Amino acid sequence: MKIINVNNYGISPESENNTEKIILILNQIRADASSEKCKIIFPSGIFHFDFNESHSFSLPISNHSEAPRRSVFYLEDMHDLTLQGEKTTLLFTGNLIPFSIINCSGIQIKGFEIDFTDPFCLQGTVIKSSAFSYTLSMDETLPISSASRGFTLMSSEGEIGGSESIEWDGDKKRRVFQAKAPWIMAGKSSHLQNGSFRVFSPGHPAVGNKVITRIGDRTQPGVLIHQSENISLKEIEIRHCKAMGVLGQMSENIDLYSVSIAPGENSVRFYSARDDAFHFSNCRGFINMNKCRAIGQMDDGLNVHGTYLKGEKLTASTLRLTYGHKQSKGFNPFRKGDLICLRDRETLKENGKTLCLYVEQINEKTIEILLQSALSIPRYNIVENLSTAPDLRVDNCVFKNNRARGVLVTSPGKVRIRNSYFAPTGAAILIAADSLSWFESGGVRDVLIENNTMEHCNTESYQYCKAVISIYPELVKPDKSQSFHRNIRIKGNHIKTYDAPILYGRYTDGITFEDNTLEKTNEYRAWHKNKKAFYFENCKNINIRNNDLDKNLISCEIREK
Template sequence: MNKNSKNNTNIKLALFVVLITFITSTGYGQNNASEKVLFKVNIAEDATPYVLARILQAEVSPISEIKFEKGTYHFYPDLGLEKFVHISNHNDVIVKTAFPLDGFKNLTIDGQGSSFIFHGRMIPFLIDNATNITIKNVSVDWAQSFHSEATVVANNNEEHTFDIQISNEYPYEIRDNQLIFIKEYYEHDFGQAILYDPVRKAISFNTEAYTSLALYKKVDVSRNIDKIKYKYPTDRQDPDKRIISRESYMVFKEITPGVVRIYNHKKKLPEVGKIIVSKGEQQHNRLAPAFRVSNTIGFNATNVNVHHAGGMGLIAENSENLILDGFNVTPSNGRMVSTSADATHFVGCRGQVVLKNCTFSNQLDDATNVHGTYQIVQDVKDEYTLGIRMGHFQQQGFVIGRTNDKIGFLRLTNSFFPFAENSIKSIKKINSRYQIITFNQKLPADLKVGDLIENLDAYPELTVENCTIKNNRARGLLISTPRKTVIKNNFFSTEMEGILIPVESGNWYESGSARDLLITGNTFQDCQHSGFNRGVIRFDTDDDNKNTAFKNIRIENNVFNQFDNLILQVKNVDGLLFTKNTITNSGTFPQLHADNPAIRIEHSKNIQFKKNTYKGKASTILEADDSAGKLKFK
């Protein structure tokens, strides 16, 4: 027996002993009835091997409930189950987990008020092919965050440099004049960065004037790159493509221990006292969401707090009936930031998605994003069969549907709605980016390479009610579902749009468009304070044409208390009623775009305004092109 074999045998023996000891000490033996498992705080130093061992035995000894004695439990990756996973809107990664809930049915995990502290590149809850899973009464956090924070302590206008003070919480080193933050099991460069206001504990006002940082410049020497030809379309955002023809531009030098000076910044110098937050390069900084739910029917999260994650708080894919009640994403330990990406995100889901009584604050992206996927026709195999490819590298591996799902064929230059429909007979995955779909009926005769497909069945009804969304980077809600959507009694204070209703076809390839949307009883407080010239509620499409994309919109009984003018930006809409809303000027910040109207309308029709109250500062309330006909704000 060689040395590696001996080591593997010893590890297996050790885990077996741990498992037998656990079962014996807790009194849970092997039987056919589902058991209720209780973990006590004596495993808290590293709970991973104990929890994992029991979960891996569930096939022969089923579990109906896992409870934790209230306490603080640490989870380390070293003894976790290793898996390679494709995760939508994240990097494709090899990660470790203590909760591989694959194929589980009717399982409840109750933390009873416990805190779970994770270390390094772990996905706390990896849920796949499951039914009726409930997680409740638990907080999820990381011992060391996947982002880093530093305080601006000086700036020099003559040399156009600024200094940052880095606390001991964020170990770092400087390599080749680049600042690298070192974590447990992970590191990141300066990468994406944004300013926070430590007084408001929110994204700084007008941060777009100061960030992001220009980390790269075009290389001085580049020969014959244009001679490299690709037979098939490529994604220029792929990590291996994005680095071509660019090199580091910014220079980082330590002035005194803990103080680093930053050179070659292109925008305005950040103000002294502000917190600059860094999370590394976009292509590498989404690798550890707190919850990954896929191919699951029935998921409930109740009284769950996510204080941090190296990605999203929850990413759900191809799942059905998801209810988050008191699912809160908030920072801990004095950090400015909670999750490093969206608080929640739903791709290709169906049934009901409900977010109620939630707080989403200080995350570095949206509160939620609900959409399907556009996939691109790569080739037409025969009358029934297509080769399709994923457009964005962070959607690799995503399967667009299942047998008999209804598929729409689109050419967005002509219409945002399908020109033909069909249904899936089978899907064969060739690689992470290319799949072959066979359909039940013949393909449209005029289908072309480059057209898009979307799954018309894989959209949920959406309810967002009694939620607080504030102090985060980016938007509040991104809504791209044609099913009934109700956004009710929420509070928004975001650095970009409170609500964005898009058709996103050219970058992320996120499909769907709102066609039955009610926005009612909400308060919008000082949204769009980062500096972008956009509406608080905005309808927009990537494809600049006059075609209708959105239908049947009601915006009623909301309060807009804004420092700036532009409240509503409407584009490509057929049928919108804006009624009983109150618009006031907060005076919180100076206006950034004082020439804007309160409402701007393009390429839209059947728009109505009734019984609204305007007390803002815009000299022009309503600005519309000829498509809307004669309109009057009232």
């Protein structure tokens, strides 16, 4: 194995910008025609990397907006490479992707802390509040100026604005319980003489709480994994990134061990990633997560899904496919030999399966595929790739204090969620699928949720979060003769709740809820309009048994509709 110590290439904590030098090392490795394994070693210390000299490229990224991409550790067409730190801090400046892994295999990244000097979230403490305005003392010294809406951050790319704000509890470090508005849409701000900002808005946040404002748009995740296989991230701490934390798309076999997306213990920040912590789209093989943490991100903790595409019949066995959502267009999730499923868009009812014989990307909006056999194609048709259905294993992980759901999963693969802790402000676990908004596909077939602790979830109202565990496929015109999800077992969990709804199921065949402990708490007041502990809509083969129920629970009632 070839060993490269970055000190020998002039990369050091004393340098103001190591970007050009690390890109030179990576280019040299890529140009080396030998197949020798390679390891790049960073000693301990704080290493600075800047937007200037970073690698520029173009690539559609799932659930991110279109934009020119910039990256420092840009790995493309590289194999059997390890980047190893010794509790090394990588400090970035600018709107960029710290690590991009594209068309690679056998990549391991280990032993790094990742942070930014210019975050895409602004956090301030409320020092005065009225019905029409509030005053913030900013928690960090950043190049911020007032604006006609919200704030403006001066960055290496110019001025970036933001007005979407959320009120967070100053003591509990999570979104306030039952906020007056989901978002505080900041109006005009003015910079006061004492350095604070007055913001004109009817949000009326409480004095002592925090207001966190998202800046810019989500375009550059923390770690991007694209069309790669056998990727390992180990002992990584992502303190902040400009969009999602770890984004994997069209990749196979991803292993995450002790990857934390969370603020530092001594940090004034309540937030971590600007959006989801972990997000995987149209992947294959397996996704393993062990001892990972997702804390304080501004959206979901983990989302694993495929993508529905709209289908139009060209010939008896040829389909033209178009993307349903603007943040899913441009990348091609199909391969020759993939198993294709046609569904009715309004009912999600299956209309046949066949193999893909040929696929061609016509442009960023259109794909054409040749099917092995002709299928009956309804007028409102969507296409699902059943080969992009990774097995998901989540063990010993933490999902807490984020804005939305803990885990959102829609994959027909084997799903195991065990020995983990959930305290998001939405549902602990959401099993969904929709063909209307995000077009995230995947009817589950084998799910085990076991030995987890779920505490004080659903303190806010979020899409599809009908209970602590919510099974909610979005169906435009439900067909009562069909079930969409199947075989979900919920066993041995400890659920601590202040409210009534525990489990909500919809159009599912096979739900088992057994050997769980349900504990009533008084942390918050009950608010949810669903007053049934167990609510099932057009479900069958339901088994609820051997559960330890607190006598003080608001509801133990089972409702079947």
